Amino acid sequence: MLSADEYLDDFWPNFHQLDDVFWKLERIQSFRSRPSWVAMVEGDWDRSLKLVDDGCRPARRRERPAKRVRRRRIRIVEQPITPYLQWEMHLLALRAATVEKVRVLDAGEVAEIEVGRRLPELVVLGTVAMYEVTYDESGRHSGARRIDDREVIAACQGELDKLFERGEEFRPYYEREILPLPAPRVSV
Helix, strand or coil: CEEHHHHHHHHHHHHCCCCCCEEEEECCCCCCCCHHHHHHHCCCHHHHHHHHHHHHHHHHHHCCCCCCCCEEEEEEECCCCCHHHHHHHHHHHHHHHHCCEEEEEEHHHHHHHCCCCCCCEEEEECCCEEEEEEECCCCCEEEEEEECCHHHHHHHHHHHHHHHHHCEEHHHHHHHHHCCCCCCCCCC
């Protein structure tokens, strides 16, 4: 188990050692994070979207691994769309246009494998490491559980491949389900 700071300290060196596909599985529908999210909570949707765009530029430079790798993200969504998810989809639109292949799956499509608990938030760095990212009750990032067992990582990658194939391409989903939504209202 790693604290939030320990996770980041562990993640970045391993990210730069990436030797295969970078995977991210996102299941939680609402988090507390980032200045652009704070702007959205404060009711300034336009400033929030500008901060999303501005924040992606420096991150793109930091997020370059040692060699070119495929990046894949699976975003599980529930209806109705939460304000956080609506905000995050704008961030993912930028990522999908530049660095990642993103697919969207409705929560109903994973119900048969969510026996007893929801799918975890996962980050897989090729064969180097896998992290189950954790959050506290309020939705703040609390750390991660690092998994090094290559057999476990390979098995999870196989399951992620299947989910990714079942998922809808990001752009059509985004244009159909997210762009028509009015700016979200969040009560604090």
